[in-house]
Amino acid sequence: MRILICEDSALLREGLVRLLEDAGHTVVAALADADGLAGAKSLAEAVAETDPELCILDVRLPPTHTDEGIRAALALRSAHQGLPVLVLSQYVEERYASELITGQAGALGYLLKDRVADIRDFLDAVERIGAGATVLDPEVVAQLLTRRARDERLARLTDRERSVLALIAEGKSNQAIAQALFVSEASVEKHITSLFQKLGLEQDEHGNRRVLAALVHLEHGDHTDPTFRNGALR
Known part of the structure; x- marks a missing residue:
């Protein structure tokens, strides 16, 4: 897979390059910031020139180390629809995940x-995202679930369905x-059918995106917005 990295920490950036290349991927560019502040190409220029199949970005990039990375990720997803993007963050930042x-x-x-640091899981996540999947860190998922745990629809779920x-x-x-x-796939399918019904979601091949949409939907406390019911996030 052709991968572009945008990470200001030289140690992590070079570590990612070696890790990914050792796994058989090709790192087409490794940038320290999104705007070409160090005299290198900007992220937009590098993407246009190298045509990556996956972009990995830090949430916080120079010069302010606040939201440059997330804004760059959002811009990439807008300008290059379908381009897989993996965002790395030091801490759980729900607002950025929701955006x-x-x-x-x-x-x-x-x-x-x-x-x-968990090389096997990280490389597996890279492969799945590159193949079109959506992968959220378990900590982000946990916070999205617990912040609105009292929502009536989430309250309908059994403990196993929440898992x-x-x-x-x-x-x-x-x-x-x-x-x-430690259950059968048939049991998992039954639980998925049940929880989709309880959340008022249609089950299809884009199920994971619908669930993510539902979690954000519940997090914002808006039960009327039809956007999440029409599959706009597919």
């Missing part, structure tokens, strides 16, 4: 930087969910 999820369609990842919901939102397949919960 990404409710933005343009396309494969998406939002992971904590600590996850990079399945969290794993779906992390981008897990039915097989992976079954293995994680």
Whole structure:
């Protein structure tokens, strides 16, 4: 896979380059910022020139280290619809996760930087995002679930259904969910059908995006916006 990296920490940037290339990927560019502040190409220029199949960005980039990375990610998803984007963050920042999820369609990842240390899981996430999946860090999923835990629709879910919901939102397949919960795939399918019904969502091949949309929908406390019911995030 052709991958572009935008990360201001030289240590992490070079570590990602080596990790990804050792795994058989090609790093087409490794930038320290999104705006070409160090005299290199800007992120937009580098993407246009190298045509990556996945972009990995830090949430906080120079010069202010506030939201440059997330704004760059949103701009990429708007200008290059369908381009998979993986955002790395030092901490769980729900607002940024929500902005990404409710933005343009396309494969998406939002992971904590600590996850990079688990090489197997990180590379698996990279592969899944590159293949079109949506993968959220378990900590982000947990916060999205608990912040609106009293919502009447989430309250209808059983403990097992909430566990399945969290794993779906992390981008897990039915097989992976079954293995994680030590149940059969048939049981997982039944739980998914039930929780989709309780959340008022249609079940289809874009189920994980619908669940993510529902979580953000509940997080914002808006039960009337039809955007999330029409599959706009597919």
